Amino acid sequence: MELFFQQILNGLTVGSVYSLVALGLTLVFGILHVPNFAHGALYMVGAYIALTVMTALGMHYWIGLLIAVLIVALLSVVMERLVFSRLDSKDPLPIMIASIGILFFLESFAQYMWGSQYQRMVTPYGDTIQLFGLTVTMQRLLVLVAAVFLMVLLHLFLTRTMTGAAIVAMSQSRNGAFLVGINATRVSMLTFAIAGGLAAAAATLAAPINLVFPSMGNLVIMKAFVIIIIGGMGSIPGAIIGGYILGMAESLGATYISGDYKDLIAFVLLVLILTMKPNGLFAKGVR
């Protein structure tokens, strides 16, 4: 039983990271209507920036996180301005390829800037603590709490403010958004900024429990794709729930089904769901 709860806890930790990444992806999906493959690279860059701030400038972890969020948000906006805003949003394939091009570039850039070796992010929260007989590190606890905090914040922003609602509106009708006076450029930039910031936050939270290296984004991005499909493309609650479901399915699956085929779980889950419900779990009834 203790094993079960320990694994639930482990699953929640990974699920938090998945959720944060999937959230950004699903937000940007609303604008691009294509999964943004470069999102994983933003995640990676976020971790590197935080690490650099911490090691090269000797700043505190939280300052590193903050600066990473800001810089990656900016980077994400630059990406939107230079590339995505110039592509026809009705044509998905060029957008996809452009995002792959950006992914190549950012990965290579990271290798150039920070080297290709694995690096470790050491935080002040490395201690282990026992909680009701379960083992957690402070960092993991931090991931859990911070993720929930960020999600609540985002939820409030999207539902309680007009600016947030504009993001949702734009994902449903671009021209409609124009006609009510939404500054599409600004909203689109804002969306990318939030998505980038979330990716950087997720990366900086997760990096201390793993490592920092140029291809680290690949670990989470595929899973995030699966999540936004399972949770419904463009759906915010879907991304959150989907992330936790997947995190949990993996840790419990590794325990009770097969450790070797753990990374299969996400994809088998997806294939099964789509086989039965070709439009995803949360398909909308409207035409």
Place this chain on the structure above:
Amino acid sequence: MLVLKDLTVFHGPERVLQSINLTVEAGELVVLLGANGAGKSTLFHTVSGLVKPAEGQLHFNGKSLIGKSPAQVVAGGVVQCAEGRMLFSQMTVQDNLKMGAYSYKRNKKAIATQLDYVYELFPDLVQKRNASAGSLSGGQQQMVAIGRALMSKPKLLLLDEPSLGLAPLIVEQMFSIIKEVNKEGVTVLLAEQNAYAALSISTRGYVLENGRLSVEGTKEDLLENEEIRKAYIGA
């Protein structure tokens, strides 16, 4: 109020509008007639800043609208209710309406007042306020679209074929609402196929043919014009 001078617009190599001269005075309800593809929607899109004109001038209350973004045009008080409605289909009716108030989004009180006004105009929408816009029938969606445009507190309202695909009964209601809105001080430029009904509530009208304005005149002039009767009213 709205002045178009020698306005010319291209779609790619094709000239869709040619040297359009058109004015709308404050408080008027002006109708724009024209066959399919004559360029009515293009004209509206140009005024709204969605399409850039190649030549000519475009003034609203003395200020040029050329080069303004759609958002700036809306903020200036020129609001369009476009063909095809363009609702946020998965948002609720209420949220759709609220989005209409985007240009003054910080003023919560003004939003609430305006919302009340719109619900007064369209009592049918009150009970549907929490339904998603996509689930409404065509007529109700059209009401939401007009309501959303009114939420922007327009000085000038551009209505592009509001009766399209609506049942006769609803069309009737729609026109009386447009008339009412106009009476309350909103200037309206209305593009319509339903020429008779539109002209009946209008003050003046223009006829657009192949991208050029061919006829202009008062409601009476146009209603009595034989050619217009034949082409746009039928029978």
Place this chain on the structure above:
Amino acid sequence: SGTTGGDGEAAPEGEEELPEVSGGEEILNIGYTGPLSGPAAFYGENTVSGVRMAADEINEAGGFEVEGTTYKLNLVTYDDMYLPNEAATNARRLVQEHDTPIVFVPHSGGVFATQVFNEQEDFLIAAYTSEPDILTQGNELTLRIPPAYDQYPEPFVKYQQERFGKKLALLPTATQYGKDWTEELVPVWEEHGGEVVYDGEVDFGKDTDFFPIVTNALNQNPDVIFVGGPSEPTALLMKAARDLGFEGGFMVMDQAKFEEMDGVLGNYDDIEGAIGMLPILNSDALGAESFISSFEEQVDRVPTAESAFNYQAMYVIVEAMKLAGTVEDPQAIMAQMDAGVKALDEDKFVWHLTGVENNGFDWMASIAAIEDGEIVLIEE
């Protein structure tokens, strides 16, 4: 011919700056294809920097003489992103455009794809991979650089069973190499009276978090855990086990290096009781010290076995060329490889290399354990 004469030629694409040559000297191109970008880039860099260092040193010392001509080495490197077909393409390009008699290939897939034509097209593959199959196919022109891994299990098992106990959990990397290693290790473990209590593996390319899998392994109360894979994540895996309360020992596959673990963990406390490959840093071979210091100076990090072994391989190959009296006949060079090892100056050895057997370098076992936070050489 295998040489480019004179000093006037512009460097073709893909080449480093050409070494300086004076009259009568010639340039000999040496090829390299490996992962220089993508997830395996770091590994690729490690292998290539060893070769490069040796080449630079040889050039600085005035080159080497074969049959009256002095040669200087020029390393031509191409990126293959760890892909076999790209490696084959690069090898073809190296041979066609740069006349390289030797191509360094640091991954088994690349070696396999290159072996299809290397005998026909007459060049030597310097293979940095302990995959046994590269030699079982009978390719005469393939030289295996790293040690074979079958020398490790016996001392590993003895040490750990004595120090920690008989219950073993398997958590190696989910690669073929990890599987092969496991297959070699488990029978030895059982022969010595041990049992395997947990059989798992870790996919370092896909796992975001090691806690779930380690939790499962520890649930079986093992005394020793077998781990392996890239050094840094392996170190983290071991740390995760410690965090979750594991107090036993670790057996570490040769792919992972203690010195690199130090880089991410900061010290050896978390991996107390681990047994694995001796860091080159702790080598007592005569050339180790100078190699380490110049490597640190040039590459700005601690050298690992990948760099060291490739470094030494380059020296041995040059020795073999001298003995063979040719720089372009790979057959003749290969035939002198064993003699080359023996002819090499002792102060060029970074680790004890005794000769060449069955086309593979014969290294002395280099095993170390962490005892009280210190690296200790384990002698058989």
Place this chain on the structure above:
Amino acid sequence: MLLTIDRLTKKFGGLAAVQDVSANIEQGKITAIIGPNGAGKSTFFNLISGFHQPTTGQIEFLGHDISTMRADRVARLGVGRTFQTTHLFEQATILENVLIGHRLRTKSGLFDAIFRTKREKEEEKRCLEKAEDALDFVELSSLAYESVAQITQEQQKRVAFALALATDPTLILLDEPAAGVNPDETDGLAELMKKMVKHGKTVCLIEHKMPMVMSLADHIIVLNHGELIAEGTPKEIQGNERVIEAYLGGNSHVSA
């Protein structure tokens, strides 16, 4: 009877878009379906043409039970249709659009394609002829090589007609063919529908333009909230209290 509909019901979740409707469509006549927005008219078409499966009820066409038949099979049996929002193959010329309309009457497969068999050549020729005929019929031959994006709304409607005609239908379903078309051109479309009937087709249309419906239809079916509330000749419908209340409103639009 060409088409017999028996107690047809279609539910979307809790909403009955079509409820317990029984009706007939007579061969060689023009039948119009009218009703308020959201009454279920388009859904009714979707059920007949196989795009939706009915919740309950039967549809019989030329003696075949087509209630649960897939759309493509229904089309092959001879039901052609157009959509409420004009649907065309956007990236092609008008002729290319119409050409594919006759594909359902051809059999060439991969083998014929690769080896360019006699059958392929013959069928290609037949498709081309059919397409030219259909374009001729809707009086668009002169625009055959224009791209769809370049033409007006009304011309697009005509192309949609031609596309439906190219399938060699017995029954042709038109969903708001004159929406967004001005009165003059509406008359043109009405003529076209009459011409179709003259050529032996049976036409069934949904329309909100009452003048056109009243002058064109032989028979009118009125739906409201998914239910059939009236049925009859234009005269009968125009005087029907329930229809006036639910749909027509004041008489002005009927005669205007």
Place this chain on the structure above:
Amino acid sequence: MKRSKKTYLLLALLLIAILFPILMPNQYYLQILILVFIWTIAVYGLNTITGLTGQLSLAHAGFFAIGAYGLGLLTTKGGVPFWLAFVLAIALTVFISFFIGLIALRTKSHFFAIYTMSVGFLIYLLIYKSDLTGGVRGLIGIPNPAPIGPLTFESITSYYYLMLFFLLLTIFFMYRLFHSLLGKTFVAIRNSEELAETLGISVMRNKLLAFVISAGLAALAGALYASYVRFIGPQMADIHVAFEILLYLLVGGIGTLAGPLIGTFIVVLLTQMLQFLEEFRMLVFGPIVVLLILFYPRGIVGGYLMWKAKRAKKKQILQAQHAKGGKEHAVND
């Protein structure tokens, strides 16, 4: 006039392709061209389902790998004669893709893309984890193509001609498909599935056919790859390979006949030309891809066709001003 100019150009290209090994006996160049030919076949495969029929498949690296492994396993472990194994490998892929398509094609747009991505990933994992396929180590010792009559396949030049032959065969196949009723049916489905269905076209059947053809071509490319490189590993089923094929297709021009060939040629050449950058190759390659897509969102051939159409249109307008009638029409190929 115009037509014959085009024919001459094509003939000249063909002649160059045939004479190339004689004019340029550089094995590296031949190697590059051989790989270009192989990849192009796979890209034509993807073009059938994604370009013609409009369904973005990311499973094609998987089908490529099944073709390669099919040949590899049948020859090395099954002892099946080479050419029989070659045919069987493709048939096997077609067979498998039929069942995958049956389920996958029920999903649409993004769902189909991500579904096929997952299928591709599962194929990768299966190859990676299975003992039969040799796992990560891969499969070595795949034999040369068996001689056909007097033709033997040992030298790189003979390989070159073999691949050229299959490429020409594929191009011919695609040419016929493009200009057939079936090809037009596929395009109709791409444009609108709903409309196609009302026109009596069985969307599922046609999509499935396109999917199976496209998997078959990918498998052909895979089998050729295996017989040329003669070593295969699971990385060939990796998602990156699927992206690469897609990249070739998009750079060339999706849904066009010449696009796959041109795109593959250009991108492969580009990556080779950037080799001098070593580890920073992607630093330059990434932006080049982005720029290409920004300026040619429909690919190079797509961009050319659009330019041509525009010019024709302008000419038409000019002509219309002079006199009415006499319309030319452009054929898209």
